Amino acid sequence: xxxxxxxIALETAGFLKGVGCDVTMxxxxxLLRGFDQGIAEKIGKNMERIGVPILYKHAVQKIEKLEDxxxxxxxxxDVDGSVQEVNYDNVFYAIGRTPNTxxxxxxxxxxxxxxxxxxxxxxxxxxxxxxxxxxxxxxxxDRPELTPTAVMV
Amino acid sequence: MAQRLFGGSKELMDYDMxxxxxxxxxxxxxxxxxxxxxxxxxxxxNVTIYHAYFRPFEWVLNENQPKDACYIKMVCKKDEDERVIxxxxxxxxxxDIIQVR
Numbered sequence: 001x002x003x004x005x006x007x008i009a010l011e012t013a014g015f016l017k018g019v020g021c022d023v024t025m026x027x028x029x030x031l032l033r034g035f036d037q038g039i040a041e042k043i044g045k046n047m048e049r050i051g052v053p054i055l056y057k058h059a060v061q062k063i064e065k066l067e068d069x070x071x072x073x074x075x076x077x078d079v080d081g082s083v084q085e086v087n088y089d090n091v092f093y094a095i096g097r098t099p100n101t102x103x104x105x106x107x108x109x110x111x112x113x114x115x116x117x118x119x120x121x122x123x124x125x126x127x128x129x130x131x132x133x134x135x136x137x138x139x140x141x142d143r144p145e146l147t148p149t150a151v152m153v
Numbered sequence: 154m155a156q157r158l159f160g161g162s163k164e165l166m167d168y169d170m171x172x173x174x175x176x177x178x179x180x181x182x183x184x185x186x187x188x189x190x191x192x193x194x195x196x197x198x199n200v201t202i203y204h205a206y207f208r209p210f211e212w213v214l215n216e217n218q219p220k221d222a223c224y225i226k227m228v229c230k231k232d233e234d235e236r237v238i239x240x241x242x243x244x245x246x247x248x249d250i251i252q253v254r
Contacts, residue, residue: 007175014178032175036187036241038226043243046179046222124165126154134154147173 001073001088003060005031007146009094010043017052024088025054026075063091099139109133114141174248179222182251185239191228201235203227209245 002013005027017023025047031054032040044054055075061083062074070087077083101118112121112129119141126134138145156162172184191200204226212218228239242250 007177010175010177014176018178034187035175035181036183036226036239037189039181039183039224039241039243042222042224043175043177043179043181047177049219049222050178125157126166136154143168144171144173147171 001026001086001090002092002094004094004096005029005033006094006096007032009092010047012092012094013047013052017050023052024086025052026058026060027054027056028059028078029057060091097138097145101139117141172251174251176248179243180245180247181241181243182247183239183241184251185237186228187239187241188226188228191230191239195230199231201229201231203229207244211245 001024002009002016003026005025009025009027010031013023013025030037030040031044047054055077057078058075059078060073061076064072064074066072066087070089071091072085072087073091074083074085098118099120101113101120106113106120109130111133113119114121120128120135120139122128122135122140122143126136126140128135137143154166156164170185172182174183175181186194188200188202204224206221207223207225208218208220209223212223223244224241225243226239226241227237228241229235230238240251244250
């Protein structure tokens with residue numbers, strides 16, 4: 001089971017299906033938040049067409065490891081409140097990432113970090129609040145994530 | 154940034170219109186505004202959407218492939234002579250198609 005509706009969730013479910021695994025996706029709200037929703041819907045339909053069922057509006061409540069190593073997953077349906085238990089070999093969570101900015105000692109030198117996302121706050125020149133220290137890429141606030149912007153053309 | 158710090162450039166990185174691709178089984182490449190974002194930014198009446206289903210040539214001889222899976226959508230701004238402000242491509246090789254140049 002793959003939990004989440006992000007591109008990572010879709011890509012992971014896709015390649016696992018591609019190598020022959022039975023895969024189900026559990027999606028709490030919508031696929032591909034921030035992307036064009038008309039396209040997201042078509043991607044969802046295509047996942048189901050190739051045999052990856054998507055449990056929309058579902059949330060994982062509990063995961064128990066059974067004696068044979070399987071994982072008993074309790075999933076609730078947020079629409080009608082029903083609960084089901086299904087056994088899976090593996091459960092993958094793809095529900096977002098947090099930059100690992102808190103172990104770098106940035107606060108010791110006074111670099112400002114956004115308190116909700118833990119991302120580093122930069123200006124348009126990619127400078128932090130300490131001008132000779134820069135932050136680039138996914139760790140910087142309001143920058144494209146997992147997207148190569150470094151290609152020089 | 155390297156050019157700015159060491160090459161004497163003053164040019165800032167332009168983070169607008171960065172193309173990206175979702176490598177789902179049917180790939181999705183996009184750049185610019187989504188339909189929703191264009192509507193909320195400019196108003197529905199100022200946006201034109203052009204869209205089409207298509208069959209990639211490499212699927213033509215394969216009857217198992219659906220006829221309505223691949224899709225392209227173009228988001229245009231009406232008052233700027235229909236300037237394209239968003240492009241969305243759902244189909245094979247999206248990563249190669251929606252790239253910078």
